[in-house]
Each structure stands twice: as C-alpha cells, then as structure tokens.
Amino acid sequence: MLFTTTPTTLTKKALAILFASLLLLSVASSADEKHVSVFSPVASYTLPVLDRAGREYVGLLELLDPLGRVSTQSDGRRLRLRYNGIDADFFAGKTRAKIHGRDFEFSAPFLIENARGLVPLSSLSALLPRFLGTPVNFRESARRLFIGTEGIQPSFRLDAGNPPRLLLNFSAPVNPTISTEPGRLRMVFKRDPVVSPGSQSISFDNKVITHASYSENNGDAEIDVAANEPLMASFSNDRKTIVVAVVAPAVQQTPAAPSAAGTGSQNPAPARPAANNAAGNTNINVHRVLAVVDPAHGGEERGAALTDTLAEKDVTLGFARLLRHELEIRGFAVALVRDSDIALTLDQRAAAANVARAGIYISLHAVSQGSGAQVYTALLPVEGTSNGVFHAWNAAQAPALPVSRMAAAAIVAEMQKREFPVRSSSASLRPLNNVFMPAVAVELAPGTDGVTDLTSANYQQRASAAIADAVVSLRDRLGAQP
Amino acid sequence: MIPRHLLIGVAVLLVLVVAMAIYLHHMRRQQLASPAVSSLPVAPPASGPTEAVTLYVADDDAGILRLRSALIPLPGGRQQRAEELLRALLRIYQQPGAPHPLPAAADVRAIYLVDPGAAVIDLNAAFADQHRSGILSEQLTVNSLVETLARNVPGISRVNILVEGKTRETLAGHADLSESFDVMTIEQADNQ
Helix, strand or coil: CHHHHHHHHHHHHHHHHHHHHHHHHHHHHHCCCCEEEEECCCCEEEEECEEECCEEEEEHHHHHHHHCCEEEEECCCEEEEEECCEEEEEECCCCEEEECCEEEECCCCCEEECCEEEEEHHHHHHHHHHHHCCCEEEECCCCEEEECCCCECCEEEEECCCCCEEEEECCCCCCCEEEEECCEEEEEECCCCECCCCCCEEECCCCCEEEEEEEEECCEEEEEEEECCCEEEEEECCCCEEEEEECCCCCCCCCCCCCCCCCCCCCCHHHCCCHHHHHHHCCCCCCECEEEEEECCECCECCCECCCCCEHHHHHHHHHHHHHHHHHCCCCEEEECCCCCCCCCHHHHHHHHHHCCCCEEEEEEECCCCCCEEEEEECCCCCCCCECCECCHHHCCHHHHHHHHHHHHHHHHHHHHCCCCEEEEEECECCHHHCCCCEEEEEECCECCEHHHHHCHHHHHHHHHHHHHHHHHCHHHCCCEC | CCCHHHHHHHHHHHHHHHHHHHHHHHHHHHHHHCCCCCCCCCCCCCCCCEEEEEEEEEECCCCEEEEEEEEEECCCCHHHHHHHHHHHHHHHHCCCCCCCCCCCCCCEEEEEEECCCEEEEEECHHHHHCCCCCHHHHHHHHHHHHHHHHHHCCCCCEEEEEECCECCCECCCCEECCCCEEHHHHHHHHHC
8 A cells, every 4th residue: 555655646746846847937937928919900919939949939820820711730740731721731840841832941940849830930021921922021120020011100290389299190090008107108009010100219309308219129119208297198089199298287276166176074164165155156257067976876776785784876875975065065066866766777877967968977886895995987898980079879988088087096196195095997887988078986995994984974075075176176177067 | 955055155145135235225315415416617627738828817905917827728729728718717716715706606608709809708697696796896807808818819809798698788787798898908907
C-alpha cells in the first residue's frame, strides 16, 4: 500500500508545482504582452504575438478567421489550410510552403504547436496578399497591419480663442481611450486605423496648448497634446472631431442663488434662501432651470431587496423628496417622476423628462453593498441611425453626454467634500440613454452605520445637498425654462 | 443420501443469494436518498490543448475589472472556445469568497458568433434570476463577459446578451440588456 501511494502523491505534488509555475509565468508575461493590430474593412482586431527562437510569430488561423472562411487540418508536421477556396500546405520547421499551387518562402521557419500554425510576423506583408488578393501595408515596427484600407488620417486646427481649443478632425468616426495627466492629454487608438498626420510632432504658436505629437507602438497609435493648463476632450461631428480644450473654471454664481454654491448640509440653514423664496420669489432676473428627479423602481417593481423588509423603491422615493427640497431652496424648479408608490415603465420615465424639457435628469437608486455612492452617466449602446435633429431613441443622450459627465464629476467633487466614498463610471442603465438633456444616476450605498444609513434622514440629506450643490455649479450649462 | 460436498455448495449459494439481496436493497435505498435533479449546470469537460487566456475579473469592492491570466483547455472551434472561455470566468465567480459572487447555478447556455463582428451570449435563467440587484454589480458582470470575450476571440465588436434565448429588459433590474453592447465603448468606460 505504502509502495503504491507514495509515487502517486509525489506525482500530484510535482504536477501542482508545474501548474503553479506555469500560472505564475503566464501572469508575469501578461503585463507586457505584445500584440499586433489588424485593420480591414471587414473587421479590426488584435492578436497576441508569440516569441519563438528570438523571432515574433502570430497564429495563422486567428489571423485569417475574422477575414473569411477558413479551415485547417494538421498531423503535427504538416498543416493544410483552406481559406475562401484557396488551398495551402505548410510544413513544421520549414521556410517553404505551397499556396494555391505556387511556392512561398517564409523569412523564418513555419511552426506547428498543438495543431496550431504559427507564421513569422516579418512574412505577413508577402503572405497575406496570396490569400486575400489585395495589397497590405504592414508597419512591422509598430505591429500595425492595414488590409484594404488607407487608414484614418487626422488633421489639426488650433482655434486660438480664449480659452484656446485644438480641433482634431478625422475622416471616419474614432473611439480612442482618453486619459489626462498634468500638462498632457493622451489619446490611444486601439481599434481605429489612425495613421500619422504627416508630421510626428506639431508645434502651435500658443501659450496654453503648445504642441501635439503622434506615435505608434505595439499595435496602438497615440496622439499626445501638451499644454500648460489642464485639458479635457469631447467628441462632436458623429465622433469624427475631437475638441481638446482647457478645463473650464468654476461657474460663478448668479445673483439669484448667492448662498447656494458650496453650501453644504453642515452650513446653518439661514445661509440659504428660504424655501418659499426659492419657489419663485427671488429668481426675478435669472433662468429657472427644471430638474427632473426620478426615484427608480416603484409599485410591483421593488428594485433591490436592501434588507428583508426594505426595498430599493422606498429608499429612492424618500431620497428624491429630500433632493427636491435641496434643489428648490437653491432656486430650481423640480418635478418628481413619481411621488408615490406607483409602477412606471422606463419609456414613461424618459418621456416625462423629455416632454418637460428638463434642464437635468437625475435618477436615484440604492444598494446594500459597497459604501458611499456611485455616480453614473449613460453607456450608449451601438447607436441607431440619426436623421438631422432626430436622434435614435437608444442614443438620445449622445449630444448631452459631455455635460452629463461634467455633472457627474461635479457631484463626485461635492460628495468628496462631504467625505463620502464616491466613484463615477458609465452604465448601460435606462432611461439615461433615452433622455436628451444632461442626465446622471446616483446609486446610494450604506455609510459607516451599514444599511440603516440608507433610511437615515441625515445621511440622505448630506447626499442630496451634495448633489444639489453640484447641480447649482452647472446651472449656466443646463437648459432653462422660459 | 445427499453427498456432503453438495450440501455445503447449496448452503454457500444460499448465503450468497441472501447477501446479494441485502446489498441490492441497500443500493436502492441509497439511490432514493440522493437528489434526482441537481441545480448545478452540467457541461461536458472541455478537451484540447491548454492555452493561456486573459480574463477580465470583476472586483466588487474596488468597482473595477482586474486582468487575470489563466491556463484553460480550449477546443478547436471558435464558438466552443468562446463558451469555454466564459465558463472559466464563471468558475472564478462561483468559488467561495469570490470578488464578484455569482449564483452557483449560473451558466452560459451558448455563444453564437454572428458575422460580421457580432457575438450573442445566451445565459441561463438562474444567471439572471439569482443575480444580485444593483447598478455596479450588474454592470461589472456585463463588462466582464463582454471584455473577456472580445479580448480572447478576435474580431468581435459588439455583443448581445440573451437569457434563455430571449431578449430581457435588464439583468437584475438595472443593467440594460435590450441593446447591443459596443465593445469599444465598454473598453473605453473601463479605462476611465
């Protein structure tokens, strides 16, 4: 018995150590993974690059699969491939292959691993036209492969107004990852076939926005804009234009709401205008902005079960009533989408805000996990067609999204002032994407006292005062009621 | 006179018959005691060479997706690879103490890769019915599924999520499932 179990245990241990080592190796290698980006009219995609004997390889099947119909057969030494009716034979360890009856010479040996064919990256420019019948442009140093496309070339135009703006125009819609750091705004194009604007670096005769540069690396293209002040970027012209501008300074308070900005719940009540004044008497010379506040869920639709007896729909209604009060005393007109326990569809909620032509739409939610609050803006789905002023229902929010994001950022800032743990992100949350005015959703989570915080008037009041102060700071950017 | 060895033989056979009857009775009782239906999804184990994949694993506390490399057996077909990939992701969420717990009975029924660039994920009813309700939790689930699929299956640019083969308004009351998810938009949102 002892004789049989000992080797089994040892084998298991050895296998476990081997598996753990492989896992560690793969985790370590994922940090600086090499990849190649492929851009074609059919699909744009990214593939991992494998290092073999000091050369870079890519999987042949993965490369061709998104471009057409492909099938392979392999016995470990030979790989037969059929792509859109073109037959090819590849041999493990050989540089010579046969494609459509003609010889083809690789720059390094073809490899077969686990019945998977690997081709050297440096041969792609010559190999792919044999299958695709179209020329390809492979920028090997940047690992960017263009098939049947010239790429999207950006052009720069500096609007030297005050504050200055840099307009980047593209020949097709783009969707870069945008990040900012002091004195710099980075746009990384992972899926867009953006190519060099002609010059790698452009200097501007401007004291604020000084220069822009273009670079390519590891499948990505990157445009960096340097400035002496913090920058932000926004999209226009159906995502064909990116406007880079200086972050606007804080909006000055209008005379009608002198004590509103920065007025938190910690401040004594007399610092604010009295409620009856806010209802209409003090706003003689200012626009009166309508805020639509939407307590999520209601009726049979209870939302999340926060405790065994507490439903999300009840917390959101109480929270909405407090927010209405906080906004009203700051001079806003406020409409609640529901002021009782009734069920409404998401379309009815969106229609209520759109018909009222609200200046801002605020949806309120509550959750029992996490802490503090989350602020959301719309994560738009694949956009439907827009026709002039008519926008697709699922993307009605698109034109207002930049201001929505500003509102979310303002709410985060105000909540942080009140020491709320808070984050902002995007969510595919209806009806945010169906309303055409700036729109945010706030999900209130418990504080230090746990779920009981969610029903605490003090806790809700702090949160609603933060939201109201944030909305006040954006008053001039919100549509006004006549 | 019956020979002695015959008597012994019959006696041994009788003992064996009685022992077999007792054993059969015991086995039948054991079978009745075990549940007839298991709530856990049944999926055949994947076969094929092991490959390194990158999973986008949701972390509820941090409210983000974390990259995690894993070695999983992936079959040859593109569609089967996609299904195994998401099942590997679900296994992480179904472990005790997972950073983003999902119900034990949650499963991916199928994934359909529709040209050009579209994928449809069909979840089982338990996945949605027993999912925790909340914007953050639901959105992390959606982003995790979409990004893991797009990262490891080249060419996917948009993803639809169905439940039991049908369109569902939300995952668990919040995350909208009625529209296609744009992979680039989700990637961009996660990078913010």
